[in-house]
Amino acid sequence: MDEQNPPTAAELGVSPGQYDRIMRDLQRRQAAGAAALAQHRPTGARSRPVAAPPSASRAWLVVLGVIVGIVVVSRLVVTHSGHSDPVYAFMRTNGDRPVTYSSCRPIQVAVYPAGGPADAEALVREAVSQLRADTGLDISVIGSFGGHAPNWNFQVASVTEQDPISVSWQDQEALDGMTEDVAGLGGSPWIGTPGGGERYVAGAIALSKPYYAQLVAQPGGHDEELAVLLHEFGHVFGLDHVHSRAELMNQQNIGLTHFGPGDLEGLRLLGRGPCV
Numbered sequence: 001m002d003e004q005n006p007p008t009a010a011e012l013g014v015s016p017g018q019y020d021r022i023m024r025d026l027q028r029r030q031a032a033g034a035a036a037l038a039q040h041r042p043t044g045a046r047s048r049p050v051a052a053p054p055s056a057s058r059a060w061l062v063v064l065g066v067i068v069g070i071v072v073v074s075r076l077v078v079t080h081s082g083h084s085d086p087v088y089a090f091m092r093t094n095g096d097r098p099v100t101y102s103s104c105r106p107i108q109v110a111v112y113p114a115g116g117p118a119d120a121e122a123l124v125r126e127a128v129s130q131l132r133a134d135t136g137l138d139i140s141v142i143g144s145f146g147g148h149a150p151n152w153n154f155q156v157a158s159v160t161e162q163d164p165i166s167v168s169w170q171d172q173e174a175l176d177g178m179t180e181d182v183a184g185l186g187g188s189p190w191i192g193t194p195g196g197g198e199r200y201v202a203g204a205i206a207l208s209k210p211y212y213a214q215l216v217a218q219p220g221g222h223d224e225e226l227a228v229l230l231h232e233f234g235h236v237f238g239l240d241h242v243h244s245r246a247e248l249m250n251q252q253n254i255g256l257t258h259f260g261p262g263d264l265e266g267l268r269l270l271g272r273g274p275c276v
Contacts, residue, residue, distance in 0.1 A: 087242045087244045087247065088242060088249070088262040088263060088265055088266025089241065089266070090266065091235065091239065092190065092198070098270055098273070099198045099199065099200060099238060099273075100237075100270050100271075100272075100274070101188075101199060101200045101201070101237065102273065102274070102275060102276045103136075103272060103274065104275035104276075105138075105275075106138045107139045107140070107164075109140065109141045109142065109164055109166075110144075110149065110150075110164040110166050110167070111145070111167050112147070112149040112166060112169070113169070114168070115168075115169035115170070116207065116209070117216050117225065118216075120144070120167075120169070121143070121144045123222075123225055123226060123229060124167050127229045127230050128141050128233075130230065130259075131230075131233050134259065134264055134267040134268065135237060135267045135271030136268070136272070137237075137271045142164060149167070149168040149204065150163045150166050150202060151166065152166060152168050152206060160202065161191055162202075163202040165188075165202065165203040165204065165205070165236060167229070168204075168206055168207070170208070171208065171210060177206075178208055180210070182208060183208045183211040183212075183228050184205065184207045184228050184231070184232045185205070186203070186204065186206070187235050188201065188202070188203035188204075188237070193276045194276070199273070199274070199276055200236075200237070200238065203236035204236075205229070205232040205233065205236060207232070211228075212225060224257065226257065227248065227256065227257040230259060231249065234248065234259070237267065237270050239266050242262060244260070246261065247260035247261075247262045248260055248263050
């Protein structure tokens, strides 16, 4: 695909300073994404999601009408190498503080179950219950809906900061990034806050229809369904990949089904962000 010219500050509706910051961040993510994908190509086994940066050809997709950040999505291959230290990492920081959702605003989650398992809403409720306990944030599921979720394809960023986090099931026909080696994609855009800070809003998770169809038919498939969803929620709330084998946010699928000690510490910190 040919590279597209970046939009101008005027086209994005942001100040020159905000535009420069967005462009610098985008260039950094492009460079990091190319290196990560070169090192972690699928090894032939079907993979589970992990947040990987957008490719260069998709880099200009994620500029929201409301001021915007970059939605980072994920990819995971199966391996058994890594480290065992309990560690965590953040997707984005302001100085030495992670970018977070507002710690004093209710955070709603909407489920779009079409193409997903029969218990799609119950599965999301189970994951949200864990995230609520692990972060201390006021997270709740508001129900199941038909049609397309806001920002469901990570490309048409027609969401507003009031939109809920959305969970939907997609396939490659609908979403280019949902290739056969990817079980899910997840991330959150960010907006500016008074004083020059940033906060996450309107996150999105897209889960693989064919992968979840396989899991439904497998013994113990529910644990893997939940693990994929928890991993993507980790990205939505701000956790990045780590190399530790003890963490669910490991870059590669090593068979974990629940958050590890580093994941939990990172989520605790992400739940203590500013009230904005």
